[in-house]
Amino acid sequence: MLTFVVFVVGLVLVGGLLFLGASLLLGRGETQPPAELDRSPVELPDDRPVTGDDVRALQVSVTVRGYRMTEVDWLLDQLAQTIDERDVEIAQLRAAQPREDPAVVDRAVTDEEDPGA
Template sequence: MASALVYVFVVLAVAAVVYLLASLVFGRGEQLAPLPPGATPTRLPARGIEGDDVRDLRFQQVVRGYKAAEVDWTLDRLAGELDELRGQVAVLERQLDAAGEELHRSRSAAEPDPESGTPEDGERGQDDPA
């Protein structure tokens, strides 16, 4: 009976050593190194967030967290929407600039030129009283 108990302890000790060695060699299976406690990889610029900023976000994993695949899918979708909206804003800004230039040209064409639009003092017509 005592030999069976010793056998169980030896098997458990060998299993523990194999587990620890495998953990040290292979790590936790993550692609990125784990973050130090209290640090967060979540960084965004103060202004002008772009789709690549959202795509590059990484969140610290905890025991009670979200599925990484769902978070990545959501961030990819938000990044795509953000890129699309920024593209639309750029197109609208170009159209606004073009319309402003056209308005400026039409106003300057409609206003009489002060140098050639009025008769000089010596160039009065025959019907004008002096």
């Protein structure tokens, strides 16, 4: 009988310690507060459009509860590639588009607004 009591007490102690450890490590269901935007170490340029190199240069900080670094790195690589492809396509479209005289464009807009003129 004493062996059974020691076994049950030991089981309760081990279970309690495992529960306490998991609670401290994983949290207790609370949500994290929103990140303060002005305190983020991750910054993108404000004075020009973001390029693929800007995204590749990002360094996201890891916390105790962290993230999967390989997944985030893969995602950032995909985003950077998409931005590079977009920039190339925009440059090609701008190069192929004939430049119009601003005075002609303004006159056409004015004629559309006031057809009786």
